[in-house]
Amino acid sequence: MRAFIARRFQVNKFVRALALAAWLAATPAWAASTAGPRVPEQVSSAGWAQDMDAFAARDATHPPAKGGVLFVGSSSIRFWESLASDFPGTDVINRGFGGSQVRDSTWYADRIVVPYAPRTVVFYAGDNDLEAGRSPQQVRDDVVAFVQRVRRDLPETRIVYLSIKPSPARAGLMPAVVESNRLIRQAIAPLENVEFVDVYTPMLGADGQPRPELFGPDRLHMTPAGYALWRDLVAPYLQR
Numbered sequence: 001m002r003a004f005i006a007r008r009f010q011v012n013k014f015v016r017a018l019a020l021a022a023w024l025a026a027t028p029a030w031a032a033s034t035a036g037p038r039v040p041e042q043v044s045s046a047g048w049a050q051d052m053d054a055f056a057a058r059d060a061t062h063p064p065a066k067g068g069v070l071f072v073g074s075s076s077i078r079f080w081e082s083l084a085s086d087f088p089g090t091d092v093i094n095r096g097f098g099g100s101q102v103r104d105s106t107w108y109a110d111r112i113v114v115p116y117a118p119r120t121v122v123f124y125a126g127d128n129d130l131e132a133g134r135s136p137q138q139v140r141d142d143v144v145a146f147v148q149r150v151r152r153d154l155p156e157t158r159i160v161y162l163s164i165k166p167s168p169a170r171a172g173l174m175p176a177v178v179e180s181n182r183l184i185r186q187a188i189a190p191l192e193n194v195e196f197v198d199v200y201t202p203m204l205g206a207d208g209q210p211r212p213e214l215f216g217p218d219r220l221h222m223t224p225a226g227y228a229l230w231r232d233l234v235a236p237y238l239q240r
Helices: 002-026 048-061 102-107 127-131 136-153 168-188 224-238
Strands: 069-073 092-096 120-124 158-162 194-197
Touching: 102 136, 120 136, 120 224, 127 136, 127 168, 136 158, 136 168, 158 224, 168 194, 194 224
Parallel strands: 069 092, 069 120, 120 158, 158 194
Antiparallel strands: none
C-alpha cells in the first residue's frame, strides 16, 4: 500500500509539474515575471525606464483626468503635438516614447495605460519592430499581447490600433508592413471593442508609393499634413 501511495504521489507531482510548465509557456511575457524586464525578450531597451520616470514626474505635477483618450506608442504618437487641437473637447493624453516597439508599451502598461483608466486607447507601434528584425508574425503576437494586457485591468476600455504606416525611409520594409497589417487586422477582428484603423492605404499615392508631402526631411516622421490625415481617420472612432 505504501509503495502504491508513493507511486501515485510521484505521478501527481509529475502531472502538476507538466501543468505548470504548460501554463508558463502560455502566459504572456508581461505576466510571467515580477522582476525587471529582460532585453530584448520583454522590452527592446532598458532605457525606457527613464521615459517612464519622466511620465511619472509629469503626472505628479499635472495629473491627467481619468476616462479620457490615451494615445500611446512610438515616435509617431510622441510627435503628435497637435492632439489637443485636433480633438477639441476631448481629454487627450500623449504617452508616446520615441523608438519604442509594441512590447515596450505592453510591459509598461501598468505605468502609462492603466493609471489613467482611459475610455479609449489609441495605439501605434510596429514599424520599429520590423526595422529591428521582428517578423510580421511576432508583431501580430505582440499586438495581441498588448490587447490582453490592457484587457486584464481595463476590460471595458476600447482599443484602437493604427496600422503600420508606409515610410519612404523604410520602403524596403513595405512588404513586411503589408503582411503585418494583414495579420494584425485578422487577429483582432473577432475581439470585442477592439478596432483596426488602416492608415497605410490613405498614405499611398496613385503610384502605390508613400505620399512625400506626408513625411518630413527624414522621410520617416510625419508632417502636419500627415497628422491631419490621421486626425480625420481617428476622429470617427472617438465619437462612437
